[in-house]
Amino acid sequence: MSRLGVKVGSVSLKSPLILASGTCNFGHELSEYYDLSILGGLSSKGLTIRPRAGNEGVRVAETYAGMLNSVGLQNPGVDYFIEHDLDYMRSLNTGVIVNVAGHSYDDYMEMIRKLEPHKDKIDALEINLSCPNVKAGCMSIGSDPDQVFEVVSGMRSLTGLPLWIKLTPNVTDIKSVAYSAQKAGADAVVLINTMLGMVIDIRTKRPVLHNNTGGYSGPAIKPVAVRMVAECSKALSIPIIGCGGIMDYKDVIEFMIAGASAVEIGTASLIHPTCPVDITEDLEKYCEENNIDISSLTGTLQLW
Amino acid sequence: MSRLGVKVGSVSLKSPLILASGTCNFGHELSEYYDLSILGGLSSKGLTIRPRAGNEGVRVAETYAGMLNSVGLQNPGVDYFIEHDLDYMRSLNTGVIVNVAGHSYDDYMEMIRKLEPHKDKIDALEINLSCPNVKAGCMSIGSDPDQVFEVVSGMRSLTGLPLWIKLTPNVTDIKSVAYSAQKAGADAVVLINTMLGMVIDIRTKRPVLHNNTGGYSGPAIKPVAVRMVAECSKALSIPIIGCGGIMDYKDVIEFMIAGASAVEIGTASLIHPTCPVDITEDLEKYCEENNIDISSLTGTLQLW
């Protein structure tokens, strides 16, 4: 294994770089740009039990150093995914992370039951308890430590697959939510999903997004994400996957120092689709120059 | 009164533009740059009962489209302020907002008792329940609706001065916190103070800020601030003062449409000290062109 290999609990990845859910679809499009096998993994677009058309109207708003989206979990449904996309993802020769969303406890259980028979093709399930763009479930579950505990415990009893719980930053105390996930048997937490925001078109006096609010991503949210990773790193014993605003290799290193075992690249792929190629090269160079394995950075933050 | 006049409850201001606490000190320095009487008001640096030296070491970290600060409420103490700065602020011929911070319920009560005798010189008290840079009180009080209710009720019983409660965005549900403030008798809420963030120096593997974390301000936080103003505007009957990332007149209009009766300009003054002059001119032009009084914009947001 090269200097970039990392482990997220029991899951070995050849690189700490994972493409974040919703910013790589199922890999087809980006594989026209580079060989995705250089990645540690790919997290599928968020899946639900039934196909979802997602939100109507304008779904993107630009901001300083970032963007809001309100896609609203458009996806073909988990059955279609299993039939049409899972094998393709597996064929990419990189970690296969299946991102799972739902409106209720039962939804999440049903999703696990549907995916469990395909466990040989899946490296980890990423449980989205944090999407701000759907009316029920998701973020509202992920904002409440008790509900997080309940949902994660339920899923834990149904599968032996690694459960990565993706959390929302829109909470007062991220540590207590993350700790609930850990107590319930999560294998890792993913920090962070998007922040809830709004942009108003002052000419029309209406929100730019037809869903009114949307999820804020990009470099603008990085300082919040890094802070949450550092906070949780002290409070948890399970690994953390860092996410939020990563644009270059220095951002990756920052997240790993803060406590991340691996990271996810989201919005950066939308701006520069091949940025993971550059980041991989730069990380390799960094490891060479410092004569380290990248995994040795995790949690090396020294507080004042 | 010109087209820019606004009312925040019982307080009349000649413009919606207020300089945010901690970004204008007590006005002395900025009055070397422009005539502060064009402003709606000036919010003093956050004051505490005793003088505070603030945090040691590096207190600022640059981010994409913003900055973190960890000043930690350095201030000369409220007694010194009353003796040396209050009359000066009053002489500026603009709204005098006194920003008040504390570590505990008792601190806040004591501050009110000290300021109440000078009520003739004060247009409003801005109660900082949201500073992320001090160990106890402040943000931890402001994250809990019950404590907010208690502190605001206590202050309400001690003063007839307008109480503007400045809240932290680092909460799961800003509406419930703001609603507590309203129920307890607040005259307005100020949304938002800084977001809690961290920047790590990857060379030293230490946070740039010697306080480890700091308050994130600037354009990067605007979408979150606007969303919170819009959310609270629907839930509250008291006025809202918008704050967070305002750089130009369009940002002011965006906040007012979202529901703000007035706004505060923070970090923008650090980057362009005379920006309020330009913003004032642009707002006047906007009002002329649209033949409106600026106050008519408040809460005109039409959701989808």
Next chain:
Amino acid sequence: MNREYSCKILKRDMLTSDTAYLTIECADIANRAVPGQFVNVSCSRFLKRPFGIASVDTSAGTFNIGIKVVGAGSSELASIEEGSIVNVLGPLGNGFDLSASDSFILVSGGTGVFPINFAYETLRSKGKNVTMVQGFRDKSQVCLTSDEYIVTTDAGDYGIKGTCIAGLDTLKIEGNTTVCCVGPVPMMKAVGNWASGKGLKCYISMEQRMACGIGICLVCVCKKKAEEEGIPFEHVRCCKDGPVFEFGEVIL
């Protein structure tokens, strides 16, 4: 493999007071582009900006885009200095099916003039029979035109007064003809209906706010009639499944 290009702006002309025409160096894009495709171009804002490819010069290794100033990004790009470097993704999306017939009617409104210009040049070089109908708001907006084209203006201060339909109604349709129309939605609707009435196949091109431009983020969707029953509509990506659709394929 596709990639992001760093491209030099070789030339910037102003076509009208608020519309620039950029000549951009990139042999790959010039060689691969087909009419109806677009490029996503960086500016100092966070997201790239999509523009239809207006022309290519494969021997010079350049392509052109036309930029009408509507906001911050377009105004920055419309006043960019020659010699500057921009990042470009492209060619993106699906173009018109120019093998659909031997006769074409090309209809453009507003900035639709740009992708339609590329279609015109390509069809002429293939020796096809092409009629060009251009609709503009008023004379000040007229650009990339020719005496051979039918031009309409809403204001009536240039060419035929009225919409494109007024122009189209002057035509005699012969044999197997395909219509390609790019412009504002109401116009594409009208032209599409006009074509349907005549039994002609019609392509249109959609504009949606985009982020990636390459199909991975799903922010740029158009509504499409669902194939399955019970589902009112599906969402297709303007950038990847379009921007060119057959009229009737997406709900306007």
Next chain:
Amino acid sequence: MNREYSCKILKRDMLTSDTAYLTIECADIANRAVPGQFVNVSCSRFLKRPFGIASVDTSAGTFNIGIKVVGAGSSELASIEEGSIVNVLGPLGNGFDLSASDSFILVSGGTGVFPINFAYETLRSKGKNVTMVQGFRDKSQVCLTSDEYIVTTDAGDYGIKGTCIAGLDTLKIEGNTTVCCVGPVPMMKAVGNWASGKGLKCYISMEQRMACGIGICLVCVCKKKAEEEGIPFEHVRCCKDGPVFEFGEVIL
């Protein structure tokens, strides 16, 4: 009234491989600046960057700053194109008290050479007696120097080998002399102590990370011995109360 200026970069010279010297147009700043003051200069990053004023030409209406590349902002400014516009706040802060005596010893280390250069020029034009001592890391860093100066290098490949103190120790002190020293903290400590030992008044200049540069945000503080008892220290603003302090005034 003070204000923010939009200034043209008239000239950019490289003094060493990683140090640029900019000539910036702004008559106001040139006229008002005194040695030891600084300017806060915009770049494409969010915050401005502070640089000591290295020289002024009041007749040309220009001033100079020297920029050593240490990170993103300084490297951008050190390679800025002539003719570019930057936003500048200044002159900021308090300078040296150049009326303190008739004889001065000026000591600089590293980029301290820039503000000290301005002090030198000003004192010479006032006809004062000035001795200049410059300390550099090695020969490659030497700039803004003269044969009349005492130069030391840590590496010993230019001038006297050693620190500024080695240079200072070669001096004979006469009459009422003031020392001004700008450089790394350890050096200012050493020079300050050297001066105290000789009973000389000594000014130093502090560097702190800044945001506003004008005294309103309190992020740039230095520790000062508190005047009141019971309080271990006070915080003073480097930008507004400094950057020049008397040695001993702030805790190094």
